[in-house]
Amino acid sequence: MELLEIKNLSKSFDKKEVLKDINLCISSGKVVGLLGKNGAGKSTLIKLINDLLTPTEGEIFVKGNKIGADSKKAISYLPERTYLNKQMKVSEVIDYFRDFYEDFDSKKAKKLLKDLDLDVNEKLSKMSKGMQEKVQLVLVMSRKADLYILDEPLGGVDPATRDYILDTILSNFNENASVIISTHLISDIERILDEVIFIDKGTVVLQDDADKLRKKEKASLDEIFRRMFKC
């Protein structure tokens, strides 16, 4: 059984078709890059998988079941923009997550925050944008979920922290879980990807094994992306 299965998925906003007939399967134990230009439909697809938008057509299954309350338990989602109340202290947000998610590991969250030199007694509103992003990512990665979906997790953080975050992603996911990372910072995440999905103008143009693709095209994923989507 596939961890995530998407069948004939389309989404339109009014008359504008943002996603067209998407078919995808993602199995367990993979790190998958969801790559595409701005406006390609990455975030819309992610929101649909998280049941935050309703499909115009098609269906999404997580562990064989149609998405709903159960799939929300199974998915740990890092949205593009934070939804946390900025007046809260980091320690309060940790409590909030612990109350909300059964699978949340506060000990792990605190360890990761410490590694990143983030003070749990600080209010989010006092932190820089990059620091807030780190907090949010720590929270998401401290759940023991089946599927982690990270929408642009690296955008606001410095390169040194990016490496730490990628290592955190690698060391935290297990063979029963998968990670989907949407980004346009391809070269930064190349080394951790098993598979790539290229999405353009609302359709999946390619899904392949990362190393197979490098071998076939004799180029980096970043280079392949640039060639394919040259303006």
Place this chain on the structure above:
Amino acid sequence: MEFTFDNNIPIYIQLLEYLKIYLISGVFKSGDKLPSVREFATTFKVNPNTMQKALSELESMKLIYTERTNGKYVTKDKKLIEKLKDEYAITLARSYFEGMKKIGLGKADSIKYLEGIN
């Protein structure tokens, strides 16, 4: 040690190279138990699946073997490792001569240069 990877080349192939050098240079000796896939992946900072692929490749070359439930070990056949070392040395020597050829130096001259280096 920091490991660097060239994103233009499949990462498992680059891992395979690192592993071969470990065997040739005796970091892991004939009969030694190898770290687990996950430990290796952490050291190289790569995806465990990619690490697994490199190790499987090494296993299909008979350079390592899996003992059921116990983990992976370096082959007991020392000749295989010697052969690997020999092949590696030849490749290195060949690329040296090719480099010298590009700047107009033949084999005899190239060897002279080699002798001049300590």
